Amino acid sequence: MQILTNAPVGSAEWKARRTGKLSASRVADALGHGRRTPLELWMELTGKVEPEDIGDKPWVIAGQRLESVVADWYADETGRVLQDSPGLIQDARLPFLVGTPDRLIPAQDQNPPGVLEIKTTNAFNRAAWETDNPPIDYQIQLQTYLRLTGCEWGSLACLIGGQEFVQRDQAIDPVFQEWLEEEITRFWELVQSDTPPDPRAKEADLRALAKLHPDDDGSVLNMTEEQERLVLELYAAKDELKECEEHVLGLEARVKAMLKASTWARGATINLSYKTQVSEKKPQPARTDKYRVLRKVKEVGS
Numbered sequence: 106m107q108i109l110t111n112a113p114v115g116s117a118e119w120k121a122r123r124t125g126k127l128s129a130s131r132v133a134d135a136l137g138h139g140r141r142t143p144l145e146l147w148m149e150l151t152g153k154v155e156p157e158d159i160g161d162k163p164w165v166i167a168g169q170r171l172e173s174v175v176a177d178w179y180a181d182e183t184g185r186v187l188q189d190s191p192g193l194i195q196d197a198r199l200p201f202l203v204g205t206p207d208r209l210i211p212a213q214d215q216n217p218p219g220v221l222e223i224k225t226t227n228a229f230n231r232a233a234w235e236t237d238n239p240p241i242d243y244q245i246q247l248q249t250y251l252r253l254t255g256c257e258w259g260s261l262a263c264l265i266g267g268q269e270f271v272q273r274d275q276a277i278d279p280v281f282q283e284w285l286e287e288e289i290t291r292f293w294e295l296v297q298s299d300t301p302p303d304p305r306a307k308e309a310d311l312r313a314l315a316k317l318h319p320d321d322d323g324s325v326l327n328m329t330e331e332q333e334r335l336v337l338e339l340y341a342a343k344d345e346l347k348e349c350e351e352h353v354l355g356l357e358a359r360v361k362a363m364l365k366a367s368t369w370a371r372g373a374t375i376n377l378s379y380k381t382q383v384s385e386k387k388p389q390p391a392r393t394d395k396y397r398v399l400r401k402v403k404e405v406g407s
Contacts, residue, residue: 106254111192114205115160122193122203125150127293129204129249132285133242135292140242143292143302144313150296154316168225171264175223176208178270179262185210187221194253199286201293206250210260220250220259228266239263239273248285251277361399369405378402 112118127150133139134146141149149156159165180187188209196202210219224243226233233240239261247259262272295302301317304310328336361379364370370377383395 106191107195107197108191109193109195109203114190119193119205126195126201126203127289127296129202129206129246129253132202132249132289133245135289136245136285137305138241138245142305142307142310142313144304144310147292147296147302148313148317151299154313164225164227168223171225171267172207172223175225175262175264175270176221178264179221179223179260179272182270182272183260186213191254196253199290199293202249202253202289204246204250204253206254209254209256217257218254219256220247220254222247222250222259222261224261224263225267226263226265228269231265231269234263234265234271234273237273244275245285247275248278248281252282252285357399361397364399369402371405376402376405378405378407 109122110118112122127135131139131141131146134141135143137143139146148154176187179185188211190206190208193203193205206220207223208221210221212218222243230240238244243261247261251257251259256277258274258276260272260274262270264270292302294300304314326332360377364377364379368378368380370379378400379397381395381397385394
């Protein structure tokens, strides 16, 4: 392992050595499987926008405060000894790739050394941990740490809702590792050449493009045939969407007219509820809105 610094996470030195590099926690973003899109990450790394400061977010603060708690819980549950993070590690082959693993797991009981990555989440995300495959962005982060440390396996440990502990072991995946190197190398070439990655079909990328090109400059783009086909496809899709929305509205109106004042509808293959609901909208003076909501239900009366 090539350690750039063992300064504490979040310290000025740690931030300085990490600046201008792709960190393990952002690799999932670069691959299109993270909280940010590749375009959003590219804009941050190329200085087009200021990086989002999430240090004061409640979920970040909670994760930092609970990290040692989850580490102790992991050690108790597994019987494995843990070592503190070695610091900020730089990849031997890709110098732009860095990461700071939460803990190391030294070799013990004939098992080779490993890496521990610690997470916390709320109870609404419990379903994401109910299988042997944790959230994909966490798997990508762990696989990146395995690459950085040279370890053959690692663990993801997560505290759910402040009271439920889960942990999943994961072996290094050679096929994924090969793909990972290719994809992040390709992404970093875009960063170095100041070439934006293709936008994704996400609202986030529309917002990112609005920041990247906030104003027009009066110039004219003479479109290529391929570019013109793209524009024609866009407006054809918009027309189809409008027709589809109108069709849906017509069908919904006919179904509601059919139901009249009925609360329920029972069919051979589908059941419906059409209940009245009341909501109060603030600020004051409070205004009460009453409306009916049409839903599919498993059973009539439920």
